[in-house]
Amino acid sequence: GAVVSQHPSRVICKSGTSVKIECRSLDFQATTMFWYRQFPKQSLMLMATSNEGSKATYEQGVEKDKFLINHASLTLSTLTVTSAHPEDSSFYICSARDPGGTGYEQYFGPGTRLTVT
């Protein structure tokens, strides 16, 4: 089956620093990946759509200069939270669309729990 990994699974950083989260499709090539954010006791909210070789598309209200997305290869997308603040503490989940399917399938990574102190 399609497997998506995320690294790190958990990260703690100090306010003002930047942190990078990696999302990899392990056994398929993903031209499109998605980044979601989930605050405690809330649902998953789409932050941005990442397309290989082009700029990411951000959802309304998501600061593109704060959440930098790079999709430089068909198996890797990265999310960098720049100048992180405590309010950025959240659970970040990526998913990858399998181009070999109908286009409706997304496979989710295990998530990254970010804590900003």
Place this chain on the structure above:
Amino acid sequence: AQKVTQAQTEISVVEKEDVTLDCVYETRDTTYYLFWYKQPPSGELVFLIRRNSFDEQNEISGRYSWNFQKSTSSFNFTITASQVVDSAVYFCALIGSARQLTFGSGTQLTVLP
């Protein structure tokens, strides 16, 4: 625009009881897919089922069953003889022509021993 509504925020049952989680959706697309995911405390989403809009057959998988009714735009999920390990947050989700997933707000299910 598409929308998924899970009106039940929290449900608590005693082990071995049956429980139904409701999901109502809105979309203008004729082709779409509906999903249910389980999210245990670890946070990782566990895929449970995918249903396309042209397949209204109900499905049963072990203790899990799903009732898809286009006439009422509902895709309800029933757990029979619930177990403590079923305790988790369950999300219903929809993907349509824009190929973007929209999640419901989730239902926290607690199964008490």
